[in-house]
Amino acid sequence: MHDVVQYIQSYLESNQTPGAAGNFFWATVYILLVFVGLSIAVIAMNWLERKILAHMQVRLGPMRVGPHGLLQPIADALKLLLKEDIIPAEADKVVFWVAPFIVVLAAFTVFVVVPFGPTHAITDMNIGILFMLGVSSLSVLGIVTAGWASNSHYPLIGALRSSAQMVSYEVAMGLAVVSVILMTSLNEASTGTLSMIGIVQAQQAQQQWFVFKFFPLGLIGFFIFAVAMVAETNRAPFDLPEAESELTAGFHTEYSGFRWSLFFLAEYSAMIAVSSIAVTLWLGGWLRPFPNALQGPTWDLVFSLIPGLTFLFLAGMAFYSTLRMPKHPLFRVQTIGLAGFGALLGVIGLILFIPGVRLRVQDIFWFSAKVAAFMYLYIWYRGTFPRYRFDQLMKVGWKVLLPTGLALLILTALVAMRGELLADVRGVWRP
Amino acid sequence: MNPAAIPTNPPVATPFFFYLLATVMIIGGILVITRKNAVHSAMALITTLLAQAALYLMLYAPFVAGVQIILYAGGIMVLFLFVIMLISIERTEKERQFNKQWLVGIAAAAALGGLFIAVYTTTTSGRTLFPEGKLSYAEGENTQRIAGLLFDRATGTYMFAFEIASLLLLVAIIGAVVMAKKRI
Incomplete structure (x- = not known):
């Protein structure tokens, strides 16, 4: 028993990712943690999206299942699992069966390299960003085959739109990413890196x-990526592959029950994946905000307290709502449940104040907070922007983002190498 | 106990994985030419390409593996599927498969077999066509090494070939646009 504790402690004090240490056990623990965390995040996103959209449209959103509809995602998941699983008679059975798994595999595999902190990644690959872009580009194969295998008109049109859209926006996305990789090479050794950490x-x-x-x-590159990533994940205003008003549900029209929920899971985890690329490449990954303006040990302490305070604030919200619950006996279970939820959040907040935990976990907190901001943006876009027409979508991709990305790449290279270029010019002109 | 001191796992580049990946690739390749349904062929081809990417990883070339996944599996195959999906599958299912190039096929297979034999035979003096090589740098440096070979002022020997290849691709793109559009 003592050995086990010591083993765990020895890992917690290490400064390597489990992949770099070649530690099978901790890699498995991390994979499970990331998987569980992602599933919880997707469940939370489901609830938050419906609530936030509802409030943007001056509605209440789900209110019936649990206090403020908090248990709605669980009810939804149960419904989906119990629903009859229909495979259309004329569908290509094998491909129809495989397609959702391709999408889910692609969406989850990318998290192998996502750096939640300097040591909090499953592994750090030499080709990190390339791996993320490559594997996430495989998800379009699942979407295309799903649409084709359904052997029905709307899914086929959705699949065609999806493949054209994804291939177009990947180009602009890649150019924006390359400009960042150029920026990483501005050090004494002048070697850049593709590794996420x-x-x-x-x-x-x-x-x-x-x-x-x-x-x-940098801002322009970030903007190109931020637009392209919405298109890559098929979200509004680029949700043409599943445009409800035109194609019923697009590529997954014929899917139901568990298989449909796999598409849902994949869509949200792909959103989290591309957001974490954006956070890693442009927004400093796990680094806390204002590292220069507010530096020094005092500010470090203040910023390391924020995670715990956030959870305590959420706990306070939950307790406030508990007090405002109707005092009717029918609501007793809900009230107790909400109070328990608040207590759970409060305990998490208190644990985050322990110095050892605080220092290890604040990276994960800042990373997740930045990704969460992107998630909110996704919902905001959906609540505000009207959907693009397909020719407009293509025009934006090929005639706006691509030339801007090319110009950005050339300009970044010129600005980055300005010293050497000027020296070269002077060398030529001196004689 | 330092975690780094914990016995690390054996390397992935073992014969088992090589034979596994090779089997996947060969089965995938056979499926590509025997399936009547073009979409099934394309999916078999994707499997083959992914297994090939894994083979590159086994050769300690992660950059090539990543590019393989992005370009072939993620890019080119999507375009393939895009075109294939517009074909009427019912008609192709009824058509008889034919192969009118078996002579060329046999010649190519014989040449490849001869090459394999040449690679694997050792002459009596102990010389082989491909001597056993060993990686002189860490696997993690692969990307930087490739960049050095392409662009570095001192070691960049393939800069010209690289630029010529990209120019060729540009010509192909312009050609495609010219042929597809009557009026530009």
């Missing part, structure tokens, strides 16, 4: 998030 460490070393680097070049 390396990219964040480059921002730390240059004391600047890449979104502010070479203003406004």
